Amino acid sequence: MSNSSHWTDDADVLDRYVLGRLEESERTLLDRHLSGCEQCSKQVEAEREFAAGIKLAGREKLREALRQSLKTDEANSFQRYQLIGLAAAVLVVLVGLGIFRFYSGGIEWPVKFSSKNYIIKQGPADSSAAAQGSAIRQSPQNENLGTESANGNQAPHAEESALPEGQSAGSFWLLGTVVMIPESGAHTPASAERSLPAKFSKQGEVFIIHQDGVSQTITLAQRTLHLLPHGQVNQSSAYKTVQTLVERTANGLSLTLYQEKLFRESQIRRATIEPVTEDSLIVDVEHEHIAYHIPGGWGAQPSTKTNFEHR
Amino acid sequence: MKSSLFYLHNDAKILDLIRKGDDEESLATLYKANRRPVVSYVMKNNGTADDAEDILQEAVVVLWEKVRSGQFHYESQLSTFIMGIAKNIWLRRLARRRKEIPEGANIDEAISLDPSPLEELIDSDRSRLVSDSLNKLGDPCKKLLLLFYWEELPLEQIASVMGFANAETAKSKKYQCKKALERILKNE
Numbered sequence: 001m002s003n004s005s006h007w008t009d010d011a012d013v014l015d016r017y018v019l020g021r022l023e024e025s026e027r028t029l030l031d032r033h034l035s036g037c038e039q040c041s042k043q044v045e046a047e048r049e050f051a052a053g054i055k056l057a058g059r060e061k062l063r064e065a066l067r068q069s070l071k072t073d074e075a076n077s078f079q080r081y082q083l084i085g086l087a088a089a090v091l092v093v094l095v096g097l098g099i100f101r102f103y104s105g106g107i108e109w110p111v112k113f114s115s116k117n118y119i120i121k122q123g124p125a126d127s128s129a130a131a132q133g134s135a136i137r138q139s140p141q142n143e144n145l146g147t148e149s150a151n152g153n154q155a156p157h158a159e160e161s162a163l164p165e166g167q168s169a170g171s172f173w174l175l176g177t178v179v180m181i182p183e184s185g186a187h188t189p190a191s192a193e194r195s196l197p198a199k200f201s202k203q204g205e206v207f208i209i210h211q212d213g214v215s216q217t218i219t220l221a222q223r224t225l226h227l228l229p230h231g232q233v234n235q236s237s238a239y240k241t242v243q244t245l246v247e248r249t250a251n252g253l254s255l256t257l258y259q260e261k262l263f264r265e266s267q268i269r270r271a272t273i274e275p276v277t278e279d280s281l282i283v284d285v286e287h288e289h290i291a292y293h294i295p296g297g298w299g300a301q302p303s304t305k306t307n308f309e310h311r
Numbered sequence: 312m313k314s315s316l317f318y319l320h321n322d323a324k325i326l327d328l329i330r331k332g333d334d335e336e337s338l339a340t341l342y343k344a345n346r347r348p349v350v351s352y353v354m355k356n357n358g359t360a361d362d363a364e365d366i367l368q369e370a371v372v373v374l375w376e377k378v379r380s381g382q383f384h385y386e387s388q389l390s391t392f393i394m395g396i397a398k399n400i401w402l403r404r405l406a407r408r409r410k411e412i413p414e415g416a417n418i419d420e421a422i423s424l425d426p427s428p429l430e431e432l433i434d435s436d437r438s439r440l441v442s443d444s445l446n447k448l449g450d451p452c453k454k455l456l457l458l459f460y461w462e463e464l465p466l467e468q469i470a471s472v473m474g475f476a477n478a479e480t481a482k483s484k485k486y487q488c489k490k491a492l493e494r495i496l497k498n499e
Binding site for chain 2 (some may be wrong): 011021055059
């Protein structure tokens with residue numbers, strides 16, 4: 001504490017007094033002096049206002065920093081919400097487009113083969129093709145969706161079409177339909193879920209089927225799409241289709257698949273043919289399953305009793 | 312026990328941020344964490360949403376000042392402390408406005424604001440004038456005066472923060488800055 005007659009002349013003591021940093025005993029002593037010194041009281045008041053003003057400036061500075069921080073937070077949070085909103089909007093639009101395309105026929109659910117009954121449906125008319133390939137659909141209630149079903153109804157016979165050079169008169173065009181088949185379960189030919197037992201043997205691209213003691217063969221071949229004869233254009237469809245030339249041979253059938261991208265030879269060699277009913281079959285090449293309905297049946301002499309054996 | 316450790320950790324983090332000078336994050340965290348109860352209290356007691364925002368900001372600033380000046384002692388959760396300060400500020404403000412103070416609403420003596428004459432002068436016209444004049448000072452002087460009168464840092468610490476040789480230099484500089492501010496005030 002100062003030894004001067006007015007302690008308020010000591011700036012250090014004055015500061016400590018105003019900022020409340022003095023001991024209680026010191027403060028009491030100074031307060032006693034203040035009560036008898038008007039000039040000192042005025043000095044203390046002025047110093048308090050000075051300190052209060054600086055405190056006020058500091059608080060305002062801090063409050064401004066707080067407001068800025070909150071504003072930044074708010075802006076960031078708004079941007080986050082904007083992004084979420086945008087993503088949600090995009091999702092809604094995509095889902096909406098999907099629904100629209102589904103109902104407008106642009107999309108169809110994948111065909112499943114988990115049911116016991118398979119119905120072969122006649123495909124849409126192809127003005128250039130003599131006969132149509134078939135779409136295969138699942139029908140849990142054995143509902144007949146098409147003109148024929150797996151239980152022996154016959155498909156309308158194909159009309160003759162103008163055949164390209166080199167094709168035999170017994171040949172006709174089919175649109176094979178690429179279908180989805182679950183990996184597990186019923187997709188093996190021998191499955192009990194199929195209407196026919198599936199035992200067959202194979203030599204290269206030739207599949208041999210024994211039916212009532214008579215040998216039937218189905219030969220698989222492929223050609224590139226640009227070799228497709230003029231007029232045999234792949235139809236636009238919800239399904240991927242494979243334009244196929246079917247030729248009846250003395251021993252059975254020959255299937256020639258016309259594709260933009262050919263299977264490798266090894267893939268063709270590993271391919272299998274799975275009879276589904278007497279007039280429908282599925283060609284499995286790698287992971288593709290191409291379904292056909294063969295008007296008149298895939299055998300030379302269709303029978304209600306069909307047996308496949310290894311040769 | 313798990314939750315109290317959680318709160319202790321959060322409070323410790325906030326106190327650390329304040330001491331380190333990360334004002335934006337510490338203040339915003341305190342503000343957001345205490346907004347709901349403080350706004351609810353003020354609005355239930357004759358206040359408006361603006362009053363509530365103002366009171367909350369002030370309470371957060373008071374806590375910040377106490378921590379920075381070393382006067383804060385952690386005896387309860389920060390949220391309890393903030394709420395106590397906010398109640399005190401609001402009840403004093405209500406009394407000043409001569410509005411009815413809610414029944415049973417006692418000033419929280421455990422978390423009392425400094426009732427010093429200095430605090431009472433904060434909102435005076437003269438203080439406002441000093442505050443405005445301070446903004447006309449150059450940055451070093453402004454900062455030095457804020458460190459001394461607002462943050463109430465000891466001169467040794469101010470010397471360290473401002474890069475002065477020692478506390479004596481800081482004291483001398485503070486005197487010069489104070490005189491400079493008084494000159495501006497005289498000319499106002």
